[in-house]
Amino acid sequence: MAKNDLQGALDLLILKSLSDLGSMHGFGIILHIERVSDELLNVEEGSLYPALHRMEQSGWVRSDWRVTDSSRKARFYALTAAGKKQLAARQKNWEQVVKGVQAILRFA
Amino acid sequence: MGIFRRIWALGNRSKLDREIEDELREHLRMRAEVNMAKGMNPEEAMRAARLRFGNPAMFKERVEEQDAALSFENLLRDVRYALRGFTKSPGFTAVAIIILALGIGANTAIFQLLDAVRLRSLPIQQPQELAELRIIDGNHGLGVGNGPYSHFTIPMWQEVRRHHDPFSGVFAWHQADVIIGRFNYGKHVQGLEVSGEFFNVLGIPPWQGRLIAPQDEAGCGLPSKVVASYSFWKTQMGGQPITPNTTILVEGRSVQVLGVTPPSFFGLVVGDRFDLAYPTCIPPNVRREVFNLSVMGRLKPGWDLARASQYFGALSPGLFESTAPTGYNADTVKQFKSFKLAAYPAGSGVSDLRTTYESSLQLLLAITGLVLLIACANLANLMLARASARQREMAIRMALGASRRRMLRQLLLESSLLAIGGAVLGVALAQPLSRLLVASLGTSQYTVHLAITTDWRVLLFAAVVATLTCIIFGTIPAMRGASADPIIALKSGERGIAGNRERFAFQRLMVITQIAVSMVLLVGALLFVRSYRNLMTLDPGLRESGIAIGYFGFDELKLKPENEAEFKRQLVEVVRNIPGVQNAAVTTNVPLSGSTWSHGVHVGAIEDGSRFTYADPHYFATMGIPLLSGRGFTDADTNKAPLVLIVNQAFVRKFIGTAEPIGQLVHVMPEPQYPARTYQIVGTIPDTKYNDLRADTQPIAFVPAAQLPVEAQGPWAAVMIASNTGPGVITAVRSTLESKYPGMILRFADFQQGIRDNLVGDRMMAMLSGFFGLLAALLVVVGLYGVLSYFITRRRNEIGIRIALGARRGQVIALVMWDTAAMLLIGIVLGVALALLAGRAATAMLFGLKPYDLATLAFATMLLAIIAVLASLLPALKASKLDPVAALRSE
Numbered sequence: 001m002a003k004n005d006l007q008g009a010l011d012l013l014i015l016k017s018l019s020d021l022g023s024m025h026g027f028g029i030i031l032h033i034e035r036v037s038d039e040l041l042n043v044e045e046g047s048l049y050p051a052l053h054r055m056e057q058s059g060w061v062r063s064d065w066r067v068t069d070s071s072r073k074a075r076f077y078a079l080t081a082a083g084k085k086q087l088a089a090r091q092k093n094w095e096q097v098v099k100g101v102q103a104i105l106r107f108a
Numbered sequence: 109m110g111i112f113r114r115i116w117a118l119g120n121r122s123k124l125d126r127e128i129e130d131e132l133r134e135h136l137r138m139r140a141e142v143n144m145a146k147g148m149n150p151e152e153a154m155r156a157a158r159l160r161f162g163n164p165a166m167f168k169e170r171v172e173e174q175d176a177a178l179s180f181e182n183l184l185r186d187v188r189y190a191l192r193g194f195t196k197s198p199g200f201t202a203v204a205i206i207i208l209a210l211g212i213g214a215n216t217a218i219f220q221l222l223d224a225v226r227l228r229s230l231p232i233q234q235p236q237e238l239a240e241l242r243i244i245d246g247n248h249g250l251g252v253g254n255g256p257y258s259h260f261t262i263p264m265w266q267e268v269r270r271h272h273d274p275f276s277g278v279f280a281w282h283q284a285d286v287i288i289g290r291f292n293y294g295k296h297v298q299g300l301e302v303s304g305e306f307f308n309v310l311g312i313p314p315w316q317g318r319l320i321a322p323q324d325e326a327g328c329g330l331p332s333k334v335v336a337s338y339s340f341w342k343t344q345m346g347g348q349p350i351t352p353n354t355t356i357l358v359e360g361r362s363v364q365v366l367g368v369t370p371p372s373f374f375g376l377v378v379g380d381r382f383d384l385a386y387p388t389c390i391p392p393n394v395r396r397e398v399f400n401l402s403v404m405g406r407l408k409p410g411w412d413l414a415r416a417s418q419y420f421g422a423l424s425p426g427l428f429e430s431t432a433p434t435g436y437n438a439d440t441v442k443q444f445k446s447f448k449l450a451a452y453p454a455g456s457g458v459s460d461l462r463t464t465y466e467s468s469l470q471l472l473l474a475i476t477g478l479v480l481l482i483a484c485a486n487l488a489n490l491m492l493a494r495a496s497a498r499q500r501e502m503a504i505r506m507a508l509g510a511s512r513r514r515m516l517r518q519l520l521l522e523s524s525l526l527a528i529g530g531a532v533l534g535v536a537l538a539q540p541l542s543r544l545l546v547a548s549l550g551t552s553q554y555t556v557h558l559a560i561t562t563d564w565r566v567l568l569f570a571a572v573v574a575t576l577t578c579i580i581f582g583t584i585p586a587m588r589g590a591s592a593d594p595i596i597a598l599k600s601g602e603r604g605i606a607g608n609r610e611r612f613a614f615q616r617l618m619v620i621t622q623i624a625v626s627m628v629l630l631v632g633a634l635l636f637v638r639s640y641r642n643l644m645t646l647d648p649g650l651r652e653s654g655i656a657i658g659y660f661g662f663d664e665l666k667l668k669p670e671n672e673a674e675f676k677r678q679l680v681e682v683v684r685n686i687p688g689v690q691n692a693a694v695t696t697n698v699p700l701s702g703s704t705w706s707h708g709v710h711v712g713a714i715e716d717g718s719r720f721t722y723a724d725p726h727y728f729a730t731m732g733i734p735l736l737s738g739r740g741f742t743d744a745d746t747n748k749a750p751l752v753l754i755v756n757q758a759f760v761r762k763f764i765g766t767a768e769p770i771g772q773l774v775h776v777m778p779e780p781q782y783p784a785r786t787y788q789i790v791g792t793i794p795d796t797k798y799n800d801l802r803a804d805t806q807p808i809a810f811v812p813a814a815q816l817p818v819e820a821q822g823p824w825a826a827v828m829i830a831s832n833t834g835p836g837v838i839t840a841v842r843s844t845l846e847s848k849y850p851g852m853i854l855r856f857a858d859f860q861q862g863i864r865d866n867l868v869g870d871r872m873m874a875m876l877s878g879f880f881g882l883l884a885a886l887l888v889v890v891g892l893y894g895v896l897s898y899f900i901t902r903r904r905n906e907i908g909i910r911i912a913l914g915a916r917r918g919q920v921i922a923l924v925m926w927d928t929a930a931m932l933l934i935g936i937v938l939g940v941a942l943a944l945l946a947g948r949a950a951t952a953m954l955f956g957l958k959p960y961d962l963a964t965l966a967f968a969t970m971l972l973a974i975i976a977v978l979a980s981l982l983p984a985l986k987a988s989k990l991d992p993v994a995a996l997r998s999e
Contacts, residue, residue: 026131027138045135045161046170053174072138075131 010051012094015087018079025074026052052077060086128171190522200494204487208530211480212573213537218473219569220542224558225461227565231372233311235455239413241403241420243447250444251397251433255283256460260401262394263431268403271423274416275405277309282401286384289357297383300375304387309406317350317367324387331386333364338371340383378459381557397433397780404454416451424448435780468873471949478625479880480577485618486891487581492615493898495589502589515590523582531574535562548872551865615895620935622891626884627939628946630968633881635954640874642956643867648700649796651732652860656838657698658827661853672821673814680724680827686840688833693727694813694825700863704799708777711763718759719798719806724813730830738770738791745812753787757795759807781819802955889979896924896983907987908995917988924984932976936969
């Protein structure tokens with residue numbers, strides 16, 4: 001059975017974005033999610049940064065200070081090996097949650 | 109790993125802080141740039157970016173919280189902040205910690221004692237494997253018992269020594285006094301008679317020399333080889349190295365000291381400490397009815413107590429068949445043969461302290477728990493008052509962005525710090541307290557040796573108690589403090605808005621709790637004090653004061669048994685003629701000393717047991733017991749004359765009823781050394797207490813000492829010596845007997861002291877419950893005074909308005925006193941109900957009192973009422989003297 005983890009959605013979004021982008025700063029992650037989801041999903045800064053710092057504590061992402069394209073200094077986050085494993089697990093889990101939810105919605 | 113980097117960076121907090129700030133700032137700028145690209149002007153763009161973020165301090169805190177190392181450092185910051193707060197109000201801090209230390213210390217001290225008496229394992233190898241064999245339900249008083257740990261006769265032990273499949277090894281032991289030094293000046297020390305396997309099965313290595321082994325059992329009679337305990341070796345033998353030539357004077361003879369046991373080993377009796385161990389011996393003519401050994405074994409792997417009990421249960425019929433004593437009637441022998449053995453755990457040793465004091469200690473633990481509860485209620489009020497005084501501080505911190513969770517954490521941390529401080533001090537306090545308790549259990553004759561150590565159980569207990577107190581006194585005030593609305597708090601200033609009903613209700617509840625619980629404690633204290641007083645003032649029906657007991661042993665005189673009766677008569681005659689001695693009498697049983705002697709008797713159709721004492725003609729005069737009817741004993745009542753008996757009223761009631769007792773025939777049933785006999789009652793005496801003040805009066809029959817069966821005679825005598833010259837008479841008797849009978853063992857004790865010694869448990873309960881009752885009352889005074897003063901400060905305006913509107917002083921005082929009266933009433937009603945419930949636990953410990961003693965309840969109520977009135981009078985007077993102008997202006 002899929003772990004019933006709807007709150008884990010934010011983690012999944014961040015992990016997936018970093019996996020697509022390779023390495024990105026917080027603001028870039030927000031923009032990426034907005035753009036890819038056609039502005040359907042809007043991640044708030046107040047949730048993003050605590051989540052990023054938590055994932056760094058858990059060793060899923062690592063961070064370093066780099067210069068952006070617009071030559072600003074920013075903190076860039078990237079997936080670690082553990083983070084990639086985590087992403088795979090979460091993705092599989094999420095798909096099952098979605099299946100489950102859909103099954104319930106279709107039930108009439 | 110990130111976490112190590114963080115911990116490494118602990119000292120670099122400012123760097124980490126800056127990183128988070130930088131990250132935030134860069135993010136804001138990027139967002140602002142995007143906003144500007146959408147066409148906003150720079151200021152608007154920055155503002156919109158900030159709005160998305162919310163409170164930056166809160167944001168930072170939330171990010172930091174994810175950082176284990178940083179949140180650890182935050183905790184340290186909170187601790188520093190709390191400590192700073194404590195130093196700012198040292199009075200509050202000191203009171204809180206002292207109250208907690210007293211409460212936790214008292215609880216820990218009692219628990220420590222329980223731990224030492226009950227829970228701790230013996231310092232031997234694999235203590236959990238040790239099991240003791242006992243007859244299920246005991247021997248029902250059959251035969252002759254010899255001390256509290258005597259469950260086996262020698263023949264029974266010999267059987268078990270041969271058949272013990274569940275045990276890898278078995279041993280027998282017995283406690284007995286040993287006299288060291290010369291006879292006259294001999295000193296009694298604690299002896300431990302052990303079978304050859306004892307030290308080997310327990311796994312005790314020698315500290316010096318060697319310990320007793322099976323081959324040492326050969327020689328019989330007086331001990332010829334001994335092993336010293338470490339403390340005896342250190343204190344009595346100077347701690348000199350043991351050589352094959354090391355000897356010591358035991359019972360007047362020089363014996364070899366084989367070795368010394370390790371310092372931790374005290375024997376098997378918790379509360380005692382043996383001095384000398386010596387090998388047991390099997391005498392040629394074994395007395396099969398004497399129970400004097402304890403038998404233990406070490407379970408083989410794969411055997412547990414249940415299986416071992418099964419084995420010994422199956423062994424029992426054959427065992428008791430072959431070891432049955434002779435000389436009893438058929439019923440007694442049948443009863444003996446029906447006994448069954450079982451195995452009981454012995455890993456924590458044996459101790460009659462357990463049966464004597466366990467319920468007292470548990471009750472004391474409950475009492476100290478209640479004291480702690482009162483202390484907690486008191487502290488909760490203190491914390492609440494402190495929290496409302498700090499409302500402004502809390503409000504400012506919240507307005508500046510501190511989260512409610514953070515505030516709650518801060519407040520809980522403060523109470524935890526107090527609890528930790530109290531617990532540390534309490535554990536330190538518990539040490540001397542429990543030592544004091546152990547000392548108070550000792551008597552003039554006997555010292556309790558208990559190693560009081562702070563082991564993990566004690567520490568765990570203290571930690572649990574501290575956590576519980578913290579939860580009780582800290583949580584609600586913290587929740588109240590953290591839920592304060594910053595705007596209201598800032599507006600209304602330090603004093604807040606009066607009539608915050610909910611908060612007052614909590615404080616009233618705390619005061620009511622205190623009153624109810626202290627009612628229980630006061631009732632308990634009064635009950636135990638009165639019970640002790642009842643015991644102390646009880647008239648046992650015989651003279652208590654000015655009586656010395658002399659125990660004389662004259663084995664060295666080598667008398668023939670048939671001459672012993674006459675020798676004892678002469679001996680008492682000598683004692684009686686010593687100046688200062690009013691009277692003296694020899695007896696086989698010292699009353700109220702705990703020891704008993706019974707025979708089965710039948711009078712007419714009634715058959716039952718009666719206590720028996722063999723006393724000389726002067727006994728009743730010496731002990732101040734009047735003769736009710738008939739005659740006393742004379743020197744002519746010897747074994748050559750008709751056998752006569754003097755009985756007490758309980759005997760008459762039980763065996764004779766309303767008929768004339770004088771002239772009745774009493775048949776005594778046979779037992780070893782005491783053949784069947786028929787006595788004629790020649791006199792009656794009033795009821796006297798026999799072995800124990802608490803016990804109901806029992807039937808007692810007195811036989812002239814000279815009519816003691818010759819077989820039962822022995823070279824020892826207990827002589828009751830009445831005098832009015834105080835303890836000086838002992839010196840006189842000692843010096844006279846020393847010169848007249850060199851080689852006689854002399855030992856003296858004070859009769860009344862001995863009786864008091866049996867009441868140490870009652871004394872301890874009376875003193876401790878009294879102390880805790882007073883402490884509870886004191887805490888109620890402090891609590892009530894504090895809360896009322898606080899109420900009045902909060903209601904200054906209201907009282908000011910009342911006075912301004914014409915309320916008289918009396919009315920203001922009444923206003924405050926009504927408050928007290930209401931709390932007092934509810935508290936006392938609750939307290940009485942609780943006291944009645946709790947009283948049932950104490951019933952068995954009370955003497956001459958019922959737990960629902962009306963006078964006690966009334967007295968406790970009155971005491972509490974007086975205390976409450978006194979505690980509230982001062983705040984009430986202060987309120988009535990309030991200057992209305994000043995009170996209203998200060999708003």
